[in-house]
Amino acid sequence: MSLPSQGRRPWTFYVLSVMFTLFVLFLYGPMFIMFILSFQGPTGGLVFPMRGFSFTWFAALFGQARTGDVGGAFSRSLPLALIVMVLTVLISVTAGFAFRRRFVGSGFLFYTAVASLIVPGLVLSIGILVTARVLGIPARWWFTGLGAHLSWTLPFGLLIMFAILGRLSPSYEGRPTHGATRWQTVRSTSVIPIVFPGMIAVALFGFTLSYDEFPRSWLTVGSLNTLPIEIWTMTTNVTSPALYALGTVTSAISFVAIGLAIGSIAYIQHRRSKRT
Amino acid sequence: MKPNRLLTYLQVTPLFLVLLFFVIVPLALVLIVSFFRYQMLVGLVPDFTFKNYIDLLSNPTSWKLYFSTIKFTLIVLAITGVLGFWVAYFLVFHVRNLLIAIALFLVCTVPFWTSNIIRMISWRPVLGTEGLINTALLESGLVGEPISWLLFSDFAVIVAYVHLFTLFMIVPIFNAMARIDKALLEAAVDAGATRWGVVWNVVLPLSKTGIALGAVFVVTLVMGDFFVVAVMSGGLSGSATSGIFNDLQFLNYPRAAANAVVLLIIVLLIATAIFRLVDVRKELVR
Numbered sequence: 001m002s003l004p005s006q007g008r009r010p011w012t013f014y015v016l017s018v019m020f021t022l023f024v025l026f027l028y029g030p031m032f033i034m035f036i037l038s039f040q041g042p043t044g045g046l047v048f049p050m051r052g053f054s055f056t057w058f059a060a061l062f063g064q065a066r067t068g069d070v071g072g073a074f075s076r077s078l079p080l081a082l083i084v085m086v087l088t089v090l091i092s093v094t095a096g097f098a099f100r101r102r103f104v105g106s107g108f109l110f111y112t113a114v115a116s117l118i119v120p121g122l123v124l125s126i127g128i129l130v131t132a133r134v135l136g137i138p139a140r141w142w143f144t145g146l147g148a149h150l151s152w153t154l155p156f157g158l159l160i161m162f163a164i165l166g167r168l169s170p171s172y173e174g175r176p177t178h179g180a181t182r183w184q185t186v187r188s189t190s191v192i193p194i195v196f197p198g199m200i201a202v203a204l205f206g207f208t209l210s211y212d213e214f215p216r217s218w219l220t221v222g223s224l225n226t227l228p229i230e231i232w233t234m235t236t237n238v239t240s241p242a243l244y245a246l247g248t249v250t251s252a253i254s255f256v257a258i259g260l261a262i263g264s265i266a267y268i269q270h271r272r273s274k275r276t
Numbered sequence: 277m278k279p280n281r282l283l284t285y286l287q288v289t290p291l292f293l294v295l296l297f298f299v300i301v302p303l304a305l306v307l308i309v310s311f312f313r314y315q316m317l318v319g320l321v322p323d324f325t326f327k328n329y330i331d332l333l334s335n336p337t338s339w340k341l342y343f344s345t346i347k348f349t350l351i352v353l354a355i356t357g358v359l360g361f362w363v364a365y366f367l368v369f370h371v372r373n374l375l376i377a378i379a380l381f382l383v384c385t386v387p388f389w390t391s392n393i394i395r396m397i398s399w400r401p402v403l404g405t406e407g408l409i410n411t412a413l414l415e416s417g418l419v420g421e422p423i424s425w426l427l428f429s430d431f432a433v434i435v436a437y438v439h440l441f442t443l444f445m446i447v448p449i450f451n452a453m454a455r456i457d458k459a460l461l462e463a464a465v466d467a468g469a470t471r472w473g474v475v476w477n478v479v480l481p482l483s484k485t486g487i488a489l490g491a492v493f494v495v496t497l498v499m500g501d502f503f504v505v506a507v508m509s510g511g512l513s514g515s516a517t518s519g520i521f522n523d524l525q526f527l528n529y530p531r532a533a534a535n536a537v538v539l540l541i542i543v544l545l546i547a548t549a550i551f552r553l554v555d556v557r558k559e560l561v562r
Contacts, residue, residue: 009370010471012370012471013370016362016365016366016370017366017370019362019363019366020363020366020367020380023359023363023384023442024383024384026439027383027384027387027439028387029402030395030398030399030401030402030439031387031390031394031395031398033398033401033402033408034394034397034398034401037401046400046401046404047401047404047406047407047408047411048401048408048411090290091290091291091294092291094287094288094290094291095287095288095290095291097287098283098284098285098287098288099288101280101281101284103281103284103285103288106288109288109291109292109295112295112299112300113291113295115299115544116295116299117496118492118496118543118544118547119299119303119496119500119540119543120496120499120500120501120517120536120539120540120543121500122500122502122517122520122521122536123303123306123500123520123536123539123540124298124299124302124303126302126306126520126524126529126532126533126536127301127302127303127305127306127536128298128302130302130305130306130309130529130533131297131301131302131305133320134305147294147297147298148298150294150298151294151295151298151299154291154294154295158291204389205389208389208390209389211391212389212390212391212392212393214392214393214503215500215502215503219524228391228393231391231393231394231397232393232503235393235397235507243397244397244398244401246394247391247394247397247398250390250391250394251390251391251394254389254390254391255386255390257389258386258389258390262382
């Protein structure tokens, strides 16, 4: 009797390989079918067969009359996601370093962040809307929407920073040795090389989670929709492949963000491993 | 106060402010508003009444909605738990090249960073009556007419949940398993354990924190969901949150708030129960 990680591959390897392959197909299959169907010809419908190949539905997407304000939704969702990304990185990195020391209220802050992760998005959405009403400010995507998104991205950012900083010996930071200034310590001794890939991961979470967030956006963005809300209204109104075309476009943007993040992390690790 | 300590507080201030204004105050206000009175056309009327809660709890529909939500939660928990455990087990213990394991792990996590709504919509051309599965079944002659319960049914809801949420199980279980010292498994085998015994007595207990963390995510995501149920069941099924959704469309904030409080209490009870079983904080901070 041997371990699965040694010697001849056991039969379970093949069973689990098949299961894993089926799972990946289940994960990606429908998405790729949607990508294909978004290139339907002008007379094509929501299902196979393909009636020709065209970009008709992509063009229809940005003509206001047919599908609502998709262009406007993009012009709000992208900047919002970028702002959320920058703020998530700044706030979770600084807070991540602070959590390396014990301080009064650290437990409370930690559990509030965890609670923010667990609370159903719609519940928080109601709460933020009511808060805005009490304070007499209208709900706007760049204010209440931004806050709602941060309540979702910051806990993830914080947990990633905990995982990253756990690998950092406390002696690296804060205690300038042999005459190095604080900044020199930060820059040269592993702090930046270790923290930087983590920051990219936090940025990826900040951007994509904000860009795709629906429940926390629903009541908090005000009268001008962000993209996921626009898609949500389209699911009930639009019965043409334009819906799939929108899916293809937003997925492409997500994939570019993911590719950039994973690519740059891999590049940094590669350079670091070559240097040592 | 030492300057170092002051710096620490300055460093957490932005986080604290965001959590205060967008989590703590909003949740407190939801609790307060749930005791307010609702009046047509006026909306919120400050009051202290249990009417919203009584309305909610005496209404058979809300019991039905909660029952259906809990049913979905348990089914999805079971499926994603088993699937997540074996996918993680495969990646950690069967794939021998670390780079390939990381690549396959990323393949499992990439959909997390794409739109949930889009991924859900993408099931339509697959499950619909003219969709891929029905077309294949019809053409192969296995069925005489399209199966109608594939889309707009409880089945479709569960498929979508498993599709969207399994990776919330895979990631924490993978993390827990990756930390298991392989020497421990060798020792177990040397001591005469069967391969199944190693999985059951060594791997499973050591993955407990991962499973617990994944379970908390799946429970809160399913219980807090309303749009998967709305789209995939075609309005045939509901969830606890779809009750809130309906109240909000009639601008009945007090009853929506009361419903939200009840939901929140149930979710937090389940989460603390799971956190009690396993010390997840140790796992997270480690």
